[in-house]
Amino acid sequence: MKLGDKIATREAYGKALAALGETHDFVVLDADLAEATKTVYFKKAFPDRFFDCGIAEGNMIGVAAGLAAAGKPVFASSFAMFAAGRAFEQIRNSVAYPHLNVKIAATHAGITVGEDGATHQCNEDIALMRTLPGMLVINPSDAVEAQAAVKFALEHNGPCYLRFGRFATPVLHDPDTYSFELGKGEVLRDGTDVTIVATGLMVSMALEAAEMLSAEGISARVINMATIKPLDGEILEKAAVETGAVVTAEEHSVIGGLGSAVAETLSMIHPVPVYRVGVMDSFGRSGKVPPLLKLYGLTPENIVAKAKLAIAAKR
Amino acid sequence: MEATKLTELQKIAVKIRMGVIEGVHAAGAGHPGGSLSIADIISYLYFSEMKVDPKNPKDPDRDRMVLSKGHAAPVLYAALAEKGYFPVEDLKTLRQADSHLQGHPDMKKTPGVDMTSGSLGQGISAACGMALCAKLDKKDYRVYAIVGDGESEEGQVWEALMFAAHNKLDNLCVIIDNNGLQIDGAIHEIVSPAPYEEKIKAFGCHLVTMDAHDFDSIEAAFAEAKATKGQPTVIVAKSVKGKGVSYMENQVKWHGSAPNDEQYAQAMAELNAALAAL
Ligand SMILES: Cc1ncc(C[n+]2csc(CCOP(=O)(O)OP(=O)(O)O)c2C)c(N)n1
Ligand SMILES: [Mg+2]
Numbered sequence: 001m002k003l004g005d006k007i008a009t010r011e012a013y014g015k016a017l018a019a020l021g022e023t024h025d026f027v028v029l030d031a032d033l034a035e036a037t038k039t040v041y042f043k044k045a046f047p048d049r050f051f052d053c054g055i056a057e058g059n060m061i062g063v064a065a066g067l068a069a070a071g072k073p074v075f076a077s078s079f080a081m082f083a084a085g086r087a088f089e090q091i092r093n094s095v096a097y098p099h100l101n102v103k104i105a106a107t108h109a110g111i112t113v114g115e116d117g118a119t120h121q122c123n124e125d126i127a128l129m130r131t132l133p134g135m136l137v138i139n140p141s142d143a144v145e146a147q148a149a150v151k152f153a154l155e156h157n158g159p160c161y162l163r164f165g166r167f168a169t170p171v172l173h174d175p176d177t178y179s180f181e182l183g184k185g186e187v188l189r190d191g192t193d194v195t196i197v198a199t200g201l202m203v204s205m206a207l208e209a210a211e212m213l214s215a216e217g218i219s220a221r222v223i224n225m226a227t228i229k230p231l232d233g234e235i236l237e238k239a240a241v242e243t244g245a246v247v248t249a250e251e252h253s254v255i256g257g258l259g260s261a262v263a264e265t266l267s268m269i270h271p272v273p274v275y276r277v278g279v280m281d282s283f284g285r286s287g288k289v290p291p292l293l294k295l296y297g298l299t300p301e302n303i304v305a306k307a308k309l310a311i312a313a314k315r
Numbered sequence: 316m317e318a319t320k321l322t323e324l325q326k327i328a329v330k331i332r333m334g335v336i337e338g339v340h341a342a343g344a345g346h347p348g349g350s351l352s353i354a355d356i357i358s359y360l361y362f363s364e365m366k367v368d369p370k371n372p373k374d375p376d377r378d379r380m381v382l383s384k385g386h387a388a389p390v391l392y393a394a395l396a397e398k399g400y401f402p403v404e405d406l407k408t409l410r411q412a413d414s415h416l417q418g419h420p421d422m423k424k425t426p427g428v429d430m431t432s433g434s435l436g437q438g439i440s441a442a443c444g445m446a447l448c449a450k451l452d453k454k455d456y457r458v459y460a461i462v463g464d465g466e467s468e469e470g471q472v473w474e475a476l477m478f479a480a481h482n483k484l485d486n487l488c489v490i491i492d493n494n495g496l497q498i499d500g501a502i503h504e505i506v507s508p509a510p511y512e513e514k515i516k517a518f519g520c521h522l523v524t525m526d527a528h529d530f531d532s533i534e535a536a537f538a539e540a541k542a543t544k545g546q547p548t549v550i551v552a553k554s555v556k557g558k559g560v561s562y563m564e565n566q567v568k569w570h571g572s573a574p575n576d577e578q579y580a581q582a583m584a585e586l587n588a589a590l591a592a593l
């Protein structure tokens with residue numbers, strides 16, 4: 001894995017599980033999607049520690065809770081729609097409330113699921129998971145960060161939601177030097193006129209947007225916010241004070257996700273205009289990923305447009 | 316069963332029933348009906364069947380009990396108090412804001428509670444996870460889960476049974492408290508999960524039936540479960556909701572309401588008389 005390679009974060013997740021299986025004692029559960037979630041790598045390497053729960057996500061989360069209650073760290077995987085969505089209440093009552101050591105690793109988040117369409121495109125999972133007391137919510141921007149986040153989650157004792165994508169995206173971090181830090185945003189590019197706070201696959205687009213803005217003489221800071229909960233208030237405050245305007249970018253509904261979290265935080269500590277790029281209160285649809293990203297405004301161009309609006313709205 | 320052991324268990328069961336009434340009366344709320352229907356089973360589990368030590372409630376090798384029908388928390392608390400996990404006086408703090416005795420079982424607050432429960436259909440899955448963990452760790456502890464008959468209308472109960480059978484969790488014993496009542500009425504008037512027998516066998520589990528208020532029957536059922544290898548056991552326990560308090564028996568309205576002072580006095584008088592007769 002090297003800078004510029006295109007790798008889906010789900011791929012990095014599966015590979016990380018298989019690598020960690022060599023050194024750590026843990027169990028992996030899936031719900032008949034192992035080939036797609038990439039837990040299949042672990043399944044092949046450690047068949048005795050892999051259990052396919054079948055198409056029964058609620059039970060899978062309960063089984064994970066029981067394993068954790070008996071002392072076994074466990075990852076439970078499905079698509080974001082069926083993990084965070086179908087099994088929300090099981091996660092809430094059997095995992096989050098008793099604060100058990102369960103990692104919910106959800107793949108196929110957001111509209112880049114593509115052809116399968118709206119029933120499989122979960123734009124609500126960050127919002128759902130973020131409301132749960134004690135739940136960590138991590139949305140890695142690339143394969144390097146994904147791999148590091150999996151290791152972090154395994155070594156952390158407590159509930160954690162990991163969000164991965166289906167679509168191959170560029171590697172932004174140097175695998176040799178990168179280290180994951182929970183709850184810390186990462187300044188990828190400095191700037192003074194506006195800050196773009198992005199998460200997941202929107203981070204690479206935020207960097208492109210900053211480049212486009214720079215060509216127009218606008219200096220944009222880019223922050224990668226891999227941890228959505230707990231959110232890095234310090235880096236946001238600094239950005240708000242120093243640049244006076246913020247744009248958020250996420251492959252998720254603008255309701256309840258990163259944009260909401262950033263706005264909630266800044267409204268308290270240092271209010272500045274916050275413009276949100278994300279899925280605008282609508283469902284997804286079938287299609288190839290590039291046209292879908294365009295249709296839903298998940299593009300560098302839209303980030304640029306929102307950045308200009310945010311700057312214009314500065315007091 | 317030996318006569319002295321039988322009398323001993325019967326006395327414990329009456330005391331546990333008193334604990335249920337004490338708690339629910341003091342709280343002015345709670346679920347006496349479904350607590351009383353499993354009072355004998357719970358007594359047998361904690362005072363004869365399970366390997367547990369109140370001085371070491373987190374012992375990794377202990378047997379575990381998941382009260383999947385979590386609303387019966389008062390009977391679990393009464394049993395844990397009787398067993399010595401915490402003082403019996405605590406039962407009177409049931410459901411108070413500063414109490415460790417929540418309305419539904421909370422493994423983080425109450426010593427001896429093995430799993431948080433209350434949202435019906437979920438506890439049985441956690442019990443499967445615990446039983447699976449024992450297999451993986453090559454430990455011989457057993458896991459018990461008590462499920463309500465109304466609760467068995469939840470699809471997750473059957474997902475869990477499929478999982479348990481597929482993974483040959485013979486260290487798992489599920490008890491279905493077949494008291495015939497749920498909140499809105501009799502099971503057969505709502506959405507009947509009957510007949511259990513055929514369903515349980517078809518789901519790959521070993522079926523045992525039990526009279527939930529006869530300790531010989533309870534003992535035989537758990538012995539058969541323990542002797543069953545290669546598949547989980549499901550015990551259908553024929554019970555009477557509200558058992559032991561005459562006016563609560565078989566009455567839907569005692570599912571989730573507390574006795575007033577007068578009703579409390581009558582219940583305690585009946586239970587004291589039962590104790591004296593033993
Ligand atoms: C998922 C869920 N739905 C609804 C309830 C509310 N509720 C609490 S007890 C109960 C009836 C349970 O009936 P049953 O399982 O037969 O219990 P028992 O008769 O043993 O008291 C219901 C619907 C709940 N706790 N969880
Ligand atoms: Mg019932």
